[in-house]
Structures are given as C-alpha cells and as structure tokens.
Amino acid sequence: MTSVSDGTEGRKKMVGPIVRGMDAQFCEAMINAVETDNPDTEVIVDDQGGYIRIGVERRCRLTRATLEDELGYTFRLSDIEPNLAGFSGRINVSDDEIIWHLDREG
Amino acid sequence: MPRLARSEWYDLTRDMNWTLAYVTEEQAWPKDLSNGYGVSTEQWWTWDEPYKITYPEYVHNQAGKDASVYAINAVVNRSKLFEQLDPGWKSAIVAHYGAIAVPEYVAGIGEARMGRFGRAAAWRNMATYGTLDETRHGQIQSYFPYTLLDKEPRMDWAHKAFHTNEWGAIAARSLFDDMFTANDAVSTAIQLTFTFETGFTNLQFLGMAADAMGVGDLEFSALISSIQTDEARHAQQGEPTMKILVENGKADVAQKLIDHMFWRSWKVFSLLTGLSMDYYTPLEHRRHSFREFMDELINKQFLDQFRDLGLEKPWYWDDQYQAEQNWLHHAYHLGVWFWRPTVWWNPDAGVSPQERDWLEEKYPGWNDSFGKYWDVITKNVRADATENTLPETLPIVCNMCHIPVCTPAGYNAGFLNSPDPHILDYKGRRYTFCSEPCQWIFEQNPARFQGHESLVDRFLGGQIKPSLHPDFEGGTITTTHLAGVLDYMSVSMEEAGQDATDYAWAFEERDAAGIEAS
Ligand SMILES: [Fe+2]
Numbered sequence A: 001m002t003s004v005s006d007g008t009e010g011r012k013k014m015v016g017p018i019v020r021g022m023d024a025q026f027c028e029a030m031i032n033a034v035e036t037d038n039p040d041t042e043v044i045v046d047d048q049g050g051y052i053r054i055g056v057e058r059r060c061r062l063t064r065a066t067l068e069d070e071l072g073y074t075f076r077l078s079d080i081e082p083n084l085a086g087f088s089g090r091i092n093v094s095d096d097e098i099i100w101h102l103d104r105e106g
Numbered sequence B: 001m002p003r004l005a006r007s008e009w010y011d012l013t014r015d016m017n018w019t020l021a022y023v024t025e026e027q028a029w030p031k032d033l034s035n036g037y038g039v040s041t042e043q044w045w046t047w048d049e050p051y052k053i054t055y056p057e058y059v060h061n062q063a064g065k066d067a068s069v070y071a072i073n074a075v076v077n078r079s080k081l082f083e084q085l086d087p088g089w090k091s092a093i094v095a096h097y098g099a100i101a102v103p104e105y106v107a108g109i110g111e112a113r114m115g116r117f118g119r120a121a122a123w124r125n126m127a128t129y130g131t132l133d134e135t136r137h138g139q140i141q142s143y144f145p146y147t148l149l150d151k152e153p154r155m156d157w158a159h160k161a162f163h164t165n166e167w168g169a170i171a172a173r174s175l176f177d178d179m180f181t182a183n184d185a186v187s188t189a190i191q192l193t194f195t196f197e198t199g200f201t202n203l204q205f206l207g208m209a210a211d212a213m214g215v216g217d218l219e220f221s222a223l224i225s226s227i228q229t230d231e232a233r234h235a236q237q238g239e240p241t242m243k244i245l246v247e248n249g250k251a252d253v254a255q256k257l258i259d260h261m262f263w264r265s266w267k268v269f270s271l272l273t274g275l276s277m278d279y280y281t282p283l284e285h286r287r288h289s290f291r292e293f294m295d296e297l298i299n300k301q302f303l304d305q306f307r308d309l310g311l312e313k314p315w316y317w318d319d320q321y322q323a324e325q326n327w328l329h330h331a332y333h334l335g336v337w338f339w340r341p342t343v344w345w346n347p348d349a350g351v352s353p354q355e356r357d358w359l360e361e362k363y364p365g366w367n368d369s370f371g372k373y374w375d376v377i378t379k380n381v382r383a384d385a386t387e388n389t390l391p392e393t394l395p396i397v398c399n400m401c402h403i404p405v406c407t408p409a410g411y412n413a414g415f416l417n418s419p420d421p422h423i424l425d426y427k428g429r430r431y432t433f434c435s436e437p438c439q440w441i442f443e444q445n446p447a448r449f450q451g452h453e454s455l456v457d458r459f460l461g462g463q464i465k466p467s468l469h470p471d472f473e474g475g476t477i478t479t480t481h482l483a484g485v486l487d488y489m490s491v492s493m494e495e496a497g498q499d500a501t502d503y504a505w506a507f508e509e510r511d512a513a514g515i516e517a518s
C-alpha cells in the first residue's frame, strides 16, 4: 500500500480574498489595496484566470479607505461581495475593514 | 447627512430572540428539526456571524449580480460561442447542470429550515439570505441551460435529472437528503454550510471557473463564480455554529458531523469534478489537475479552516482519503465511460496519447495502473468491436454513496489491501460498501440508512425489469441487455451517453519517437 504525506505540517498558512476574474480594474485595485494594507509582508498573487487568489501569511487586512483610494471612488465595503468568490482563512467583516486570519499554531 | 455606522445598529435589527412563555423549547425547536445537542439557549444566543450583511445591502448586491450575469447570457446567446466549444467541455457543463441545478433549489429547503429552526435570531437572519441565494442558484442554473436547449436538447436534464432514477441522480438525492432535506438545522449548518460549501463547492465553482475562462466559456465562468460569491457568505453559518458546539464541550459532535459529510462530499466531487477536470476539459486549457485543485482548495485551504476552529483531520484522512485521491476518480471515469449509456452526457474518454502523457505526469504510475485498461478499450475500438466496450449488466453499487464499487481498480493500482467490497450483514439484510468510511457512516446511524435501496437492490428486488434481447449486435444501445434499466432511469435512446468525440482519441497516433497508443 502506498502512503502519501498530506503536506500540512510545516508549511505557511496563507489567508486572504479570492477575487472573481471578471472586472480587471477591480482585481487590480484589490491587489494594490492588500499590498498597501499589509506592509512589510509578502503578498502572493495567483492569477487563475477565472479567479485571482491573494494571500498573506496568517493575517490579511483590507480597509475600505485604501480600496477607495485605489478605485478612485467611494465604496461601501459590503459592495465587495459581487467580486468576492471566496477566501482562505477565516473572515471577519466590520464597518471599515475585513480581516482574514488563521490563529492556530501548528 | 451624518449616518450611523452599520455596527451601531446592526445587532438591534438582527437580534429578535424570543423568550418562550406559551410553549416549551422542544415544541418550538423539536429535536428532529433542530438538534441543540444539549447546549443552552443563552449559549446559542451568542451566535455571531463573521461575515455580516444587512438586508438593503443584500438586495442591492444580488440585483447587481443577477443583472450582470444575465446580461452575459443574453449576449452569448446571440453568438456562436456554444457551438464552438470543445465536445468534452460541453459534456462537463451538461453533467454540471443535471447534477447541480435542482439540488441548489432543494438546498433552499435546508436554508429555510435554518431560517426557522436556527437557534439564534442572528443565525435565522443569515439563513434567510441563504434561502434566497439557493433559490437564485436553482433558477439561474435552470434558466441558462434552458436558453441552450435548441443547441443541446440534453440541457433539459438540468430540470429532469433530479426527478429520475438515473443512478447519478439516486446518488445525489441520497447525499442531499442526508445533508439537508432530511437533516436538522444544527447538523445542516455543520454539514451543508461548513463541510460542503466552505469546503467542497470551491472545487466545482472556483476550479471549474478557472478552466472555463481558459476554454473561452465566459458565460459559465461568470455564472458559477457569481454563485460562489453567495456561497462564500452563507457558508459562514458553519463557523459560529461550530464555535458554540466546541466551546460547550461538544467538539466530538461537530467532528463526527464533519467526518461523515466530508467523506460523502469527497465521493461525489471526485465523480463530478474529477472527471470534468482531468478528462473532459480540453488538455490545453487545464489549469491544474483535479488532484492539484484538491490540494489547494481542500487539503490546504479547508483543512486550515476547520483545524483553526479546534477540530482535527477526519480519522480516515491518512489511510483512506489520501490513498483514494490517487486512484478513485480514475476508476470512476473508466466506469462512467464504460457505462456511458446510463448517463445524460457524452463521456469524453480523454485518453489520446498527449492526454495520457499529461495523466502520467500528474498521476505518476497512471499508465501502468489505468492506462492498461484503456489499451484494451483502444484495441477494441480500433478493431471495430465497440460492443466489447459497452456494458451488459449493472456494477455493484455502494449502499452509502450509491456510486459503483471500484475497489478492484484501487487494489490493482496498489492503493488498497484488498479488491473486495466491504460487507455488512445487519438485521437480515446484506449491505455492500465501497470503503471503510462509507460503512462507518452507516454504522453510526443504521436507522437513518437501513431502508434505502441501491440501484442493484431495486434490480434484484424486481422493481427494474431487465430486457433481455437475444439479438445482441453491439455498438448501439438499442440491443443491449440494459434497455430495461435505462427505461427505469428515464434515459431514452436519443439521450443515452455516447463517446464525446466518436472515438477520435483511439485513432490518434503518437508522433515520432513516442510509443504507440495500443
Ligand atoms: Fe448554492
């Protein structure tokens, strides 16, 4: 019998939004906003065509203010939903920011 | 005009919790409809969704989502896009609509049950949106195939499949009845919204959206990724439900609910998504293999999510689940292709020389384990003996997942210790299972499953009349012994699946230095 490692041990846990690959301008704004809101951390962008995965290790922050700056117009945070096809990690939505996070060690 | 921040009024509009005076809690939330697992009402009232939305926001967003997706449908319908799609890809979407459209609508029943029997007002509020979401998914995935009917008549299986006794429909009904139609609200939150939606729907609705963009099926990509934006929200009913169970010493309850539904979801997605990604999607447009999507979306993303809430991998993770990911969907594909008259789409063999190279690269050892079966099939096709590639009777079907038992293929590929199915004699009846976890699910709650008859049980019990044609000429389904079975499945001769490319793959030669396919 062949046994296979599941590769969960010792890897980085990435969290963040998965954006629908429809509105190129919006995708661009999301990527830039996540980069601005998560300084000093690596932001990994994986463009799969139909969706774009944006990932930061363990904790990813996205603020309404930064997203508005990037888009160039006022934006309610709840208006993100039509473009938010999913996410990794756990989400926490408040008035002016969304946090994706994973807290468990190991 | 200054406006209050949403958080300043959100809880007030959401938390209409009732202190019961005229009825008992058991009368208002009967256990069969809402199993509180002994957690107190006050504790349930701490339920707080992590993904918040208000009704005006919801209506605004949903109207916009529908407007944009229906606009794409209207434009695409005026084009030749569908005619130009690869035949294998068409099969993947015909299979998708039949397997998904009505079950989405039925998922609305599960959401509505949580909307009434959820144990906190906040939860009932989220579930109300979920009910509307699933109604939308049922409608939109019935309407889009409807607009394709003149191009592909089998698109009517979007509406028809779930109402038939086609074997895949029996498997789907069994799964969805277990998960939400016949489930209580608390278990539904863990099994439907958390396990199925937070986890597995991403495979079909995100993974396939990626492939669809490559293929050029903009409509399908826009459709399923838009649906997934609803799922991403209403799936968040799982986390707070799970948190409350864990905080109140019921982690074992949550773990068992996940272990149960994770396995059943794995089975059905390896059947639907596994075949679509690794065999039906044209080679040049495959973003990842099914296995790679499993690793990304389930084995990392979803595993991280449920471990973060204090739960652990299901007990069968290392021994059964990891092993099956190497072989199960290859065996399913072989079976579905061989029994192709019993499905409503045209299975694409997907084993041309180049595709076999890709399979070998993604699943090392594929040629030695699965390729050798296709060698025999290829020889028969080339010898114009396609009757040898068609079924004469039914396979053994699992009494839990209702998918044919493929253990011999898993054994021959080196991933199982025995080719035998798992047998359980229980209260005078013999049950057959494809795997240890399927049997375990049955044994956790025999009363829930013992009365259900698999397709083979129905055949042996005389509900299905075999039609034994003496003049088996082969090649067409008009003369197979399966005619009575197809009748029972509501699959007409015109609809019965055929090879998607009329066996073109079997005649493709390797170029230059390569080995010949047969
Ligand atoms: Fe849905």
Ligand SMILES: [Fe+2]
Pocket: B107, B134, B197, B231, B234
């Ligand atoms: Fe759903």
